[in-house]
Amino acid sequence: MEELFPSRRIAPAAVALPLKEPAGPLGFTYSYNGKTKNLEDFAADTRSSGLLILHGDQILHERYYMGAAPDSRFVSFSVGKSFVSTLIGIALAEGKIRSLDDRMIDYLPELKGGAYEKTTIKDVLEMSSGTEFDEEYTSPKSGIAGFLGRFDANQGGLYDFSRQFKSAHAPGARFNYASADTEILGALLAKATGARPADYMAEKLWKPMGAESEARWILDQPGDAGREVAAGGLLIRLRDYARFGYLAAHDGMVDGRQVLPKGWIALATQPQRAQVQYGKLGDGPLGYGYQWWLIPGPDRAFTGEGIYGQFLMVNPELDLVVVKTSAWTAAWDDPMALETFAMFDALSAQVRAGKR
Known part of the structure; x- marks a missing residue:
């Protein structure tokens, strides 16, 4: 990419941040x-x-497949949304954002004048802005089709495109997964902090957490005018995805240092309002937090997810992180997704039972 x-x-x-090498085959x-x-x-x-x-x-x-290697940077797609949420949490703790109940305007x-005029930051974090934007990958007339067309053209305008939509529902009332929401959050992050999101991430997250390798953030156009694609444009090596998962599993703490605001991950990974509770999002049992998908079960597990099979799965209770990057042939593949969750559940059960 x-x-x-x-x-x-x-x-x-x-x-x-040091990670211990595998002792042998698992x-x-x-x-x-x-x-x-x-x-x-x-695999x-x-x-x-x-x-x-981890x-x-x-x-x-x-393990690496399909020609990938340890120095490969894998595109996040919507796993990147969970990173953006985390940066919003840091900006909140720093006082750059006053309250999640503040209105976006x-x-x-x-x-x-658009869908986001009356929305709060919390509404947008929960994918409950009320925007009419639709994430239907099989429709050439959907919001996401227009978004991806502009992304591919790489001539800018993703933020302006995302904010042009009108309201379909009252803010905070209905869950509607919309990449436009995260693109708006990216603009909020830049405006509130006065920094480019890539620079803010480097100084406030990537360096403090102990990232081993340079990451990249895809822009919507070349040069200084380019905006970071907040909805899913990160390029990261596998081990650094795992380090971020480790950070999330440890309440934002690394080597005794509080890198993320204490309690932020717990707040961001629990369903707070009725429309984002487990099993209420539509098909399936998942819940939704602040740009994280929430996995039901005996532990407080959660995951970032991206199209074409990207997963960053975290189980804090078991201190377990699974990073899976993929090259699915369709934007979403239900059988492959279901098997991914089944594998994670089985692995969690073995770790819970004291087996590796």
């Missing part, structure tokens, strides 16, 4: 659709390009 689109550098830490199997499978079966059957399992600071499994007055 970085060969196709302009991007902005996100500088790494001077000293990386003897993990799971049952799915009447078959017993191992992780190589899983092949779900078209994985990378797979990393338990505490111990890498249990790390308090920071972005140009939103007056």
